[in-house]
Amino acid sequence: MPNDFKKDESVPLAERELLLRSGRGDAEAFRLIVLKHQAFAYAIAMRFLGNAADAEDAVQEAFIRVWKHIRTFNADRSFTTWLYRIVANLCLDHIRSAKHRRTPVSMHAAGPHSRTDNPSSHPFDGETEKKLEERETVRMILQWTGHLPAKQRMVFVLRDLQDLSVEEVSGILKMGRASVKSNLFHARKFIREKITALEKEGG
């Protein structure tokens, strides 16, 4: 398994020490690990799942699993690869089970960017209007992301929205580089075409 947990030489000593201590049941060390990594883990889940409640659930569950198994974790390996893999798997499981529970809801419908009306109809000055347009674009991209098939969506979120490298994505998802690129291609094509269509429509 060439992609599986490549030895990570760059693990900072402090982090390694924290991992070892957590492995020995040191809750304070584990708290520091959670504080350090929860934001990125949350961002992945939030981008992928599209709502804060589910994202929080996923991150919480991910750290519970990490805590349960941290004493068997080799501190020389990449912790983030492991953590993000758990988060990614929980997210994928979530939408698989969610499919049976309810019909697909409009992703990212709720939240700070939930405006659906046409911003140009409001009598704002140019600056505000531009910002509103940008907001709307961001909201639309996130919504389209929610329409991507699960694998493409996860690859797109990790690579393009969270800016991880193809190698990292490949390690997290236990997916070959070719497969990552293929999923990335389809996702980018879909999203970019949507953006282009929106731009044409708008201007």
Add this chain to the structure above:
Amino acid sequence: MGCKRFQKQLHLNRHGELSEREKRLLDGHLENCADCSAAAEQIERADQSINMVRSIQPVPPDSLTGRIFASIPSPDQDMPLFKTVRRRFDEVIESRWTRFGLAAAASFAMLAFFFQEAHVLYRVSRLEKRMTTISESHTGTIPFIQWGVPSAVERMSMAAQAENAIAELPEEWVAVRKIDLEALVKSYRDSRRFNEVLLNVLQEYRPELNRLNDAALSDIDGWIRLLQQRPHPIKPHSRFSRNGGQT
């Protein structure tokens, strides 16, 4: 157009997703193909919007850390050392090869252990019975003083010796017989510990032993001195069996 094969490359042309060769080929094609060149520009514009999304990272609520910690089992603060040792132990146990090895070793060790333990328990139960019928005679045998951690076979013979020695103690030696059986069984594993227990008991109950005859008293004083001087007797497996208490 004949550009289909470049479509995928166009979309993958970001940071390091194309090989040098692929990138060269694509760049060469873009120079000569207006359609693909236009498509590349469009992609670049679209990516500005995607970059915008990337620059706005979702922020977890402040309550998240608290939520996570409320749901993880907190380690037992009373016995951190115990927990640590157990975790370390579990860690070793959880490695697959250790498990195979341990499974084999454990079955063997358990058989041996049960056999040995059953034997010791049997002896101890006999010892208990015999302690109620200890004779008046006093031989002055030191139960045993041995150095080092005894082997299983040694444990067996030590158990027998201890049993005999205590059986030979006079009835007045209530105090010495207060050495509880648990301590005695432990002592089979560690003779130094046994010697310590014996010394403590002898010292503590020395005043109570005044009823004994002079010979027995000087015997006990001799033993106390001996035990004080030599927590580890001179040579391994040396056993003392002597009459009288003169030093």
